[in-house]
Amino acid sequence: MRIAMWSGPRNLSTAMMYSFGNRADFAIWDEPFYAPYLAATGLDHPMRDEILAAHEVNPAKVATRCIDSIPAQKAHFYMKHMPHHMIYGMPLDWANECVNVHLIRHPARVIASYGVKRQEMTFNDIGYAQQAALFDKIGGHVIDSADIRTNPEKMLRKLCEAIDLPFEPAMLKWKAGPRAEDGVWAAHWYNAVHQSTGFAGAEGPLPELEGEAAELCAQALPYYERLAARKL
Template sequence: MKVLDEPFYGFYLSNADVKIQHPCHNEIVRTMPNDAALVLNQIRALSTSHHVFVKGMAHHYLSDAPEFILKWHNIILIRHPKKLLASFAKVIEHPTLDDIGIKKASEIFTYLTSEGKTSIVIDSDELLKDPSTYLKKICSLLQIPFFEAMLSWKKGGIPEDGVWAEHWYANVHNSEGFAVQRTSDQPLPEYLESVLAAALPYYNILKNHILKND
């Protein structure tokens, strides 16, 4: 298994009209491919001899119809926008709807469905109810083996982490397994209420299609 951490991030920052400053912006653009075709070539090359897990952000795929994902097994991970925004705002204080990706994730789901493709929608709250059972279901749908080692890990980062890891991955780097994040229980700043209201309809569309953990 080969793992790629947000391989389209450099492409996104180089080509999208990004209004906010992302941590490590210059380093990301300097060290990562700025052309989507180069990223796809990398993924294709790896896939000739390995399963490839691409951890991506929906809004990094700038096309309204990203045809390349039609050949992939697509998993869409969602989190309640209130929890997502509370966490996101700890790094980028004033995110917009486009910055958090839920709208784009909903659009990608609709696109895949319109093309007759099935995607697996998973919810972080469902996952945390019983990680073992949920991961077994996901692996079964993907036709890959489940291993107990998927449920725990050593503290600290991994070589595949992006250069932005120190800004975004502090909680996971300090963990050894699945757990509810404290950020989830923090009150949402009032200035983010309008973003929450805009995000909820897209979240609810995807919520109707989640893989249940029961």
């Protein structure tokens, strides 16, 4: 099985990758199209030069690897993808060979979390419109990070059942620290998950946003709500 897990940034996506990566039968891959996206757009993201130097920038080569032999001779392959990386010209046919899952999170939480790591933020950066468009194109399952944090075992069992994969208790806990499969950008983005050994508990009230952040949230909310209506 090849799982393409699609989400915007700050969506519990790295914890989900660690969860599947803690299974003995899964190989994992961290944002394969990030370097091609940066190379194609010229955007100035944190650690841009290091990312371009360390990762494959040719999108055709990345797409081939998505459906090529699974690393380490594992039975299954989990790929963490971001919809906003799939700009015009990025190949997507490979996704037809995958089980596509869309991981979502309320935009108020995403915007508050993203703003801590990167002050400049645009609607394109958080990926809501791109994710909704991608779902319309390729379909798949939808799961909400809030539900996972509230009851990880229940939701991971539900996801595994939906995609016809046996649940493994190993998905609930992992060792603290980085993983060899982390993208080089982990040094900037992954400090919290590197301190974790499992999914954090349920989140409190939504953060209160003001000004441009509140406007971004209002713009993203209809896309989130449309996908949330389809969640497991």
